[in-house]
Amino acid sequence: MKRILVVVLSILGMVVGTTLLAPAGPKNDGRPDGGTLGYGEYGRPSTLDPITSNEMIALRITELVFNGLVGIDEKQEIVPELAERWEVSKDGRTYTFFLRKDVMWHPKEGEEAKPFAAEDLVFTYNIMMHPKTITPLKVRYEFIDKVEKLNDHTVQFTLKRPILNALAKFSFKVIPKHGPSNPLYLARGDAFVQHPIGTGPYILKTITTDREVVLVANENYFKGRPHINKLISKPFADQNIMTQALMFNAIDMVVLVNPRDIPELQGDKRFVLQPYNALAYAFFGYNLRNPLLADKRVRKAFTYAVNRQEMLDSFFNGQGTIVSGPFAPGSWAYNLDVQPLPFDPPKAVALLKEAGFTPGPDGVMQKDGKKLALSLKVPIEKESEAVKRVVLAFQNYLKNIGVAVKVEFKEWQAWKESIFLEHDFSIIFASWVFDDSADISSLFHSAEIGPWKNNFGAYSNPEVDALIVESKLTLDHEKRRTVNRKLHAILAEEAPYAFLWTLTNYSGYHKKLRRVAIHPYKFFSFADEWFIPVADQK
């Protein structure tokens, strides 16, 4: 079965690869070229290359400037980008990519544009994995054993072990060999980091004092020139101003609309609000080192005690979905059969009593003279207003069933230290953001307990460990889905977290923008297809 799947995948890759080749130049799809799109970002990008950048603002820009070997289409299926086609060996350990020959790097100032070739790929991989390059990507690519150039347009990757969905991982962005000044590793001081050149639909033109980034259409883009002439990323220090700027036509698009501003934009005919799902959810996580929280009944009681739908409705305008388990909703691994626990305070009290707690004289539940009093640590995030309300509501709900919660807000880095290093907390409020691999092994496997590891609550269950390992090792997608469904059910029952919700993100933009398709977390993947009708071009 495994082999069949791999073979099918590679054949599919070859077929799709050959049919999608398009010459450089205009797209000839009948849609007009021209116009400028200014979009607002909450904050400023730091580095603009795809290797050292680690925040969403920069990631969105690199999505416009660079390409990977493979990309995904609007149906989230893998499509060729810089690779024309690929072959996968029968044992799933060797991936051979045949590169496009018509791809040119953006021209460096005062130089001719250079063609993209196999060396660039080898160079990118080596620089990414160099110990002195500080990049969040390194851990993602440790499964690769080596990369070799077979000829100018063929590259072979050998994996340490076959992994599921490996093809998707080859979506990392490729940088030119003639880009960075240091050929060994990429430091933040390298000029390339601020003025990157790529193969993508847009060329970086200027960055202003304010770190406003101006991108212009790449006339020689191998998939055809993008329709919109100019894209400008404008940084805002304040979310309130950003929506106002959109309303006053100072910008044409807000990448992530502040939930509070949604009604205002909804009522305005000039704008389109487009939802996109992030692979993320919010939760209250428990520290199982605390003897009071070690009992599953106590943790479940907390979930019963809070009205999650009410919180979602009142603090986020109902823009989201309640989740029941550990996987990102919207991912293939999520088990829709597991229903979220209902809001049921009597049941919560009953569970606490079952666990041996009795109401004390001050109304706080206690057991063996120990009060059920806990500390909740919350990071102060940039958009902390809604978070604050959620936390206070949680405190209130738990008070109603006789649990005293002391809320402590902490600065982000300090919060991370006390949660992940010192493990000094009872409950935390946070969210996880996932990539497409639906991998929860670092969250709940007992080997992941320790300083700076993601199983911060020290949750340990041999059955879960075994299932996680099984899920990681299997290459059979269906089997993996079954294993994950089981994992989902167990973790929902064990409640190491009170799973809350996944929020629907909204992008708001002027209706002159047409054919806007948004990638769930990379956002601009399909921006070369967007266009502005001639009458609306400024």
Next chain:
Amino acid sequence: MKLAAVKPIALVLTRELALTALLLLGVSLVVFVILYLAPGDPFSVLLEGQAAGQEARAGIREALGVPQTWYIQYLSWLGNLLRGNFGTSMRSGLPVFGEVVRVGPSTLYLTLGSMLVALLIAVPLALRSSLRGPSMLTWPLTMLVYLVSALPVFWLGYVVIYVFIHKLGVFPLMSRVSASPERAWLYSLLPICVLGVGNGLVSEAVRYLREEMSRVLADDYIRTARAKGASVWRHAFKEGFLIPMTEIIASKIPFILGGAVIVEQVFNWPGMGRMAWQAAQDRDFPVIMAIAIVAATFVRLGSLLQRVVYVAVNPRASQEARAPGGAE
């Protein structure tokens, strides 16, 4: 100006500059130690977005060549500073000096503009009430000025945005850099005015200038001048106006800089304050240090200016200051 007048000023300047150097050294050390003691590892910002273990954390320090102990870190920072190198931003990898120089003028524009606004309001009000006494016009205006000065500047900022941009639409809404050039100055008016009336300079200038001016006007030499028919204003100018004005401005510089951080944030003004705010969130130590030093320099320059004006007006003051207790 005669040499006799220049000499005391030069003396004061030399002494003050030496003090300034010492002060900046102190400020840098204190800020560095506070940053070092603050919870949260600055280098982990570079690892954001991944599950980084102990090893990766150590690796970053090694890759960046950061000394382990805080005092060696400080000394190397200081050594670089003496060579005119403020270091590079941890987050963006850009040289800090260049970044500060790029955003500095925006902040200077904002703070000087706001000072001008504050003085344009305060000076006529104070002079009129000191010369003519409280009237039906100056008294309510003074009260209004006190009231506005008491409002938090961020709140005032939002109210102004709401009323003038959102409701009335009389100003364009965009940051200074991005707006079309011909209307850009219109937008800059708003933050300048908000910081001008909201930083407390107005109320303090009104109060202090009025008191000082009234006191000087009641002095014997002014009475003599008035009796002689000479210009009262010219006689009262130095002591009644120049000295109190420089004193107030110098003492208010830290507050104006503090207010600028908030105003820049609210109005999306690309200045040093916003940069400091961002840097504090990112734990970008080199940037925070550089901005602290620049801010301290400005504050110090303010008091230096005040001393110079004081000595220029009254040359004997330099000697008094040089010999404490008057024993020479």
